[in-house]
Amino acid sequence: MKLTWLYRNFKSDLDLIEKELEEAVSSNSELVENASFKLLKAGGKRIRPVFVLLSAKFGDYRIETVKNVAMALELIHMASLVHDDVIDDANMRRGLPTINYIWDERVAMYTGDYILARSLEYMTDIPNPLLHKKLSKAIVEVCIGEIEQIKDKYWFDQPLRNYLRRIKRKTALLIAVSCELGAIAGNTEESIYRRLYRFGYFIGMSYQITDDILDFTSSEEELGKPAGDDLRQGNVTLPALYAMRDPQVKAKIEKVTHKTDKEEMSRIIKLIKDTGAIEQSHQLSRRYLDKALDILEELPESKAKRPLKEIANYIGRRRY
């Protein structure tokens, strides 16, 4: 991973955001604080704050303004993770037990609500109605996406466009908005923040497809959960959709439930790999990435271009 340049040049600002995140999730309720802290300490790549900061560099970068946008977006993302873990009945996240596992679903529901509410506080500190509007519309879309995801579970006949719309709402949208709002916070021209939105969207699509591939190709050790777990949970992703173009493979995949055991999952993963679905998925991810890189070329010169390109290439090459 070649993001050292990035983290060196933004270290103090990223450290500041990390510190503020800690303060944000503290509360005068011990239970809320413990639950939120657990999540915060589990880490994460803080990819949304990074995109906010870098995008703001295309304009008038002021950390005081940009910071609140970065905070709001990371907190929204954290809140959605907590609610996702309830939906997926997940026990582990980033190698640590989830809030719904340690406490229960109800604590997780309200911890997510609390973190989301805190994100609004950061947002309202920014005196720019355009930012508020765009962010609240994005939250609506993310919520619709999550509820659609519940509906789509174990829907083996879903069209490809259904999958693409789902990962847009699940991942690409918030990354796109991170880039867009970072640029708006930096007071860039409309043509620039629109392009950064599209850059973020393509990066996000590529990123999520890679994530969905890794669920089949990584080891249990790397994932922190068994391989093929998405499919077992009914989350029908790109490799499975491609593989099901073979009717015989489809007949096997359609039988998967959350009770399917490890041995059977290993056989199914092998079947999927044998169809070439993994390679096809990599190709689609790569196409999105190339679109993102094309947009980057069109953007005016800025210190942020190099690190954005590095991140894009890191995402494209990521193997765990």
Added chain:
Amino acid sequence: MKLTWLYRNFKSDLDLIEKELEEAVSSNSELVENASFKLLKAGGKRIRPVFVLLSAKFGDYRIETVKNVAMALELIHMASLVHDDVIDDANMRRGLPTINYIWDERVAMYTGDYILARSLEYMTDIPNPLLHKKLSKAIVEVCIGEIEQIKDKYWFDQPLRNYLRRIKRKTALLIAVSCELGAIAGNTEESIYRRLYRFGYFIGMSYQITDDILDFTSSEEELGKPAGDDLRQGNVTLPALYAMRDPQVKAKIEKVTHKTDKEEMSRIIKLIKDTGAIEQSHQLSRRYLDKALDILEELPESKAKRPLKEIANYIGRRRY
């Protein structure tokens, strides 16, 4: 109920809000729309919008501005009801099956998220940062309140102030904020919107205490659920807290669980009533109400005073 004057004079504005609420919960996701609609059609008194409209009358009442505040507050309230029903594992709300009962907890969680997100969209349409700040702080408090409520379940030794803080966050705060933000939207002076906040706070405290009394004194037919259900769900309210000052009664109440049957609950309700706890609770509710009425007297003359007084008195006399 003598609220006819109120509803006659505000009918067109309240109808407008009702129509907008319908539009607000519609979405391009059928599942979200069905779930939200169910809740909307179950009705409710729209008490928060009513307080917003009336409070705005102390200033420069413009329905276009005030409407968005009323919408945001009612949607926040609706979202919190959906999440509450998950917490309480409730099957019925206002005589209709809950979202978590018809679909499941996960759909309910995200429907609540969706409705909350929609409320933000309304909020961001108001170009007043003070409103945004106050509202987002209120949402944080409401969320902390809900999570504390989970912690407080079956805590029979909780002090009275713990109960009072809980109902403040659960009910009084959003009513206080409805009054405050309505007045701010009407551009009143600070002294007026501060007083209206306190008016709403006292009304809300009185209202919730009455609600908690009714859970013991109403019939199953009136409540749409068995009497004493709050206590069975571990929600230790004012009548129970007063009654437990008698150690023998306390010993009986402490044994209540969600498995306690109807006959045993009837015996316990009778015990509570025999201690005089219901009357004591009415007295405290009355004290809050009197404080609200005192504040009303201090407020400048306005068309809104009479209906606010009517609502206050209705809340004070409410017996189901």
